[in-house]
Amino acid sequence: MTTIAVRGAERRLMEGSEAIALASIAAGCRFFAGYPMTPFTEVLEHFARYLPEVGGTCINAESELEAVGMAWGALATGARAATGSTGQGLSLMQESFAEITLAELPLVIFNLARGQGDYFQATRGGGHGDYRHLVLAPVDITEAVELTQLAFHLADRWRNPVLVYGDYLTAHVEESVSVDPIDFGPVPDKDWAVDGATTGTGHAKLLSPLGLAKFGAEPIGIEAHLRRIVAKQHEIERTEARAETGYLDDAETVVVAFGSPARFVRSVVRDLREAGERVGFVRPITLWPFPADAVAAAAGARTVAVFELSAGQLIDDVRLAVLGRAPVVGIGGISTDGSGFGVGRLLDVETIRDRVLAVHRGGADAALPPLPDNERTLW
Amino acid sequence: MPTLDTSTEPSGARRVGDLTPDLLLTGEHHLCPGCGEPLALRCLLDTITDLEVTTQTIGVVGIGCYTAFTTSIDVDLVQALHGRAPSVATGIKRMRPDAVVFTLQGDGDMVNEGLQEVLHTAARGEAVTCVLLNNGVFGETGGHMTATTVLGQRTKNTIDGREAEYHGYPILIGDLISRLEGASYVARGSVHNAGAVARTKKMVRRALESQRRGDGFSFVEVLTMCPTGWFIPTGESPEYLHETLGAVHVMGELKVDGRVKTTDELHTENVARQREVEARLAAGGLDG
Numbered sequence: 001m002t003t004i005a006v007r008g009a010e011r012r013l014m015e016g017s018e019a020i021a022l023a024s025i026a027a028g029c030r031f032f033a034g035y036p037m038t039p040f041t042e043v044l045e046h047f048a049r050y051l052p053e054v055g056g057t058c059i060n061a062e063s064e065l066e067a068v069g070m071a072w073g074a075l076a077t078g079a080r081a082a083t084g085s086t087g088q089g090l091s092l093m094q095e096s097f098a099e100i101t102l103a104e105l106p107l108v109i110f111n112l113a114r115g116q117g118d119y120f121q122a123t124r125g126g127g128h129g130d131y132r133h134l135v136l137a138p139v140d141i142t143e144a145v146e147l148t149q150l151a152f153h154l155a156d157r158w159r160n161p162v163l164v165y166g167d168y169l170t171a172h173v174e175e176s177v178s179v180d181p182i183d184f185g186p187v188p189d190k191d192w193a194v195d196g197a198t199t200g201t202g203h204a205k206l207l208s209p210l211g212l213a214k215f216g217a218e219p220i221g222i223e224a225h226l227r228r229i230v231a232k233q234h235e236i237e238r239t240e241a242r243a244e245t246g247y248l249d250d251a252e253t254v255v256v257a258f259g260s261p262a263r264f265v266r267s268v269v270r271d272l273r274e275a276g277e278r279v280g281f282v283r284p285i286t287l288w289p290f291p292a293d294a295v296a297a298a299a300g301a302r303t304v305a306v307f308e309l310s311a312g313q314l315i316d317d318v319r320l321a322v323l324g325r326a327p328v329v330g331i332g333g334i335s336t337d338g339s340g341f342g343v344g345r346l347l348d349v350e351t352i353r354d355r356v357l358a359v360h361r362g363g364a365d366a367a368l369p370p371l372p373d374n375e376r377t378l379w
Numbered sequence: 380m381p382t383l384d385t386s387t388e389p390s391g392a393r394r395v396g397d398l399t400p401d402l403l404l405t406g407e408h409h410l411c412p413g414c415g416e417p418l419a420l421r422c423l424l425d426t427i428t429d430l431e432v433t434t435q436t437i438g439v440v441g442i443g444c445y446t447a448f449t450t451s452i453d454v455d456l457v458q459a460l461h462g463r464a465p466s467v468a469t470g471i472k473r474m475r476p477d478a479v480v481f482t483l484q485g486d487g488d489m490v491n492e493g494l495q496e497v498l499h500t501a502a503r504g505e506a507v508t509c510v511l512l513n514n515g516v517f518g519e520t521g522g523h524m525t526a527t528t529v530l531g532q533r534t535k536n537t538i539d540g541r542e543a544e545y546h547g548y549p550i551l552i553g554d555l556i557s558r559l560e561g562a563s564y565v566a567r568g569s570v571h572n573a574g575a576v577a578r579t580k581k582m583v584r585r586a587l588e589s590q591r592r593g594d595g596f597s598f599v600e601v602l603t604m605c606p607t608g609w610f611i612p613t614g615e616s617p618e619y620l621h622e623t624l625g626a627v628h629v630m631g632e633l634k635v636d637g638r639v640k641t642t643d644e645l646h647t648e649n650v651a652r653q654r655e656v657e658a659r660l661a662a663g664g665l666d667g
Contacts, residue, residue, distance in 0.1 A: 065463065200401065214450055
């Protein structure tokens with residue numbers, strides 16, 4: 001423990017992958033299983049390096065399916081446990097995500113995604129049945145340290161999986177950070193965890209997604225089980241939405257963005273404000289529950305612009321929040337580097353500024369400036 | 380036709396002994412008449428009691444007819460997805476190294492859906508015990524071909540019997556696992572008669588003992604009757620099991636103390652065992 005405390009507390013340049021692993025361990029995570037895939041790979045590497053130091057376990061699983069299964073078992077014992085991948089790898093885990101949610105196990109999932117096209121996967125889920133995951137989207141490494149720890153807290157508090165949505169920049173940008181444990185308050189006792197001690201006592205435990213109860217115990221039934229989980233998710237929806245907003249009061253154009261690209265947008269909006277333009281921004285920190293109230297507050301603007309690095313997924317939630325009170329227009333789009341890691345020409349403050357200004361001056365129907373021919377960004 | 384009144388015990392009835400396993404909460408179940416799975420379950424539950432590891436035992440159950448056991452046995456259990464129990468067991472064991480951890484899976488679960496799970500877990504040498512209930516069909520869906528269905532066996536989607544040319548060959552999962560360095564104990568039992576049940580129970584015991592010693596991965600496959608899924612009369616199913624599945628998935632200890640035995644060796648051993656039993660019967664019986 002001391003080693004990690006020292007490692008984490010020392011403020012230094014640290015890439016997001018390392019910060020996420022150290023923040024997880026600071027939050028009490030003692031089990032991680034994953035399968036390498038860019039840009040998630042280094043998260044696994046750092047867990048493999050640091051978890052044994054605190055008596056934890058990191059397994060380089062033979063597949064994503066097995067990684068999530070191993071985390072499932074660790075969670076069942078009451079341990080704080082996590083898994084992760086890119087969206088591609090998480091596609092393989094969806095069946096388990098659905099069932100782990102119905103078994104009410106507090107899984108933390110990291111998606112170090114290749115861009116923002118996994119928004120639907122994260123917020124709607126690719127698994128079967130009625131389930132939801134809390135989704136936290138850090139804007140930078142400092143916030144990743146906080147939200148990673150919050151993820152473990154919220155997972156335990158709600159007995160529901162929490163997904164942390166980052167990207168290539170979250171994984172690999174180095175920032176000066178220190179990993180200080182954050183106390184988010186008490187969480188319920190894990191009296192449901194299995195340790196074998198109740199075997200043979202007449203009160204053995206059963207962790208089942210199927211709404212089954214041991215013979216002699218109060219029967220649950222699948223319908224009542226599912227209704228209870230849905231009620232819990234409605235309560236999460238009511239209480240856990242988070243967003244950062246800026247300059248909304250008199251904004252004529254409001255830009256909505258999440259994650260690393262929101263950092264570029266925030267910078268653009270600040271610069272434009274200094275130049276006297278009445279623009280503002282909303283940054284959903286939780287993608288589910290979606291901060292609909294914060295976004296609805298932007299509906300007084302002349303135009304709501306959505307900047308996201310996908311064909312348009314976040315924009316659906318923005319439209320649902322705005323409910324037709326203002327035109328909602330997408331100013332992002334498909335943009336990636338040659339390797340498909342989601343770091344493309346659109347991730348550039350000048351390009352974003354041109355697009356925000358086009359909509360700000362010309363309204364929702366304004367033509368967007370074309371992408372620059374020269375690749376001004378990393379590739 | 381006269382009927383027997385079974386609402387009360389007949390006068391003069393005498394209970395000779397209660398053979399219910401300690402870890403069974405209820406005898407109520409939804410399994411078909413003639414199902415072999417309760418016999419395999421009894422081998423497992425009785426062994427946990429015999430080894431006095433009751434209050435440190437955790438099970439992980441797959442999806443199949445035996446999923447019904449999750450509510451009826453007094454064991455801390457985690458319900459896994461179809462095929463995924465070995466990974467869940469891995470996570471449990473790594474967090475609770477002192478626990479005795481087993482999985483309960485069918486052939487559809489383990490050998491079809493989750494084949495890589497059990498192989499990887501064995502190769503990793505995880506100190507868990509996987510128990511396979513192998514009847515060569517998907518019993519729960521009504522008798523469909525699995526990866527262990529033997530050639531010639533009729534199932535709902537091999538109506539004229541499994542043909543190698545069209546359906547491929549069965550996987551002998553115990554043989555596969557026995558070749559992996561991480562596997563310490565591998566055995567294949569059966570529940571087609573009382574002798575086989577007794578042998579199977581010993582196998583389960585050796586597997587759990589191996590786990591407790593930390594030797595590595597242990598595995599017990601148990602051939603079980605499924606008259607419903609096989610479309611044969613209940614009374615004929617033990618013999619059918621022995622003569623069809625049992626002739627291919629040969630009973631015996633496939634790996635003990637690092638030594639692997641081939642199916643031919645097991646067959647030779649079984650013939651010798653049968654001859655010995657016959658000789659003892661001819662000499663006056665099996666007593667002593």
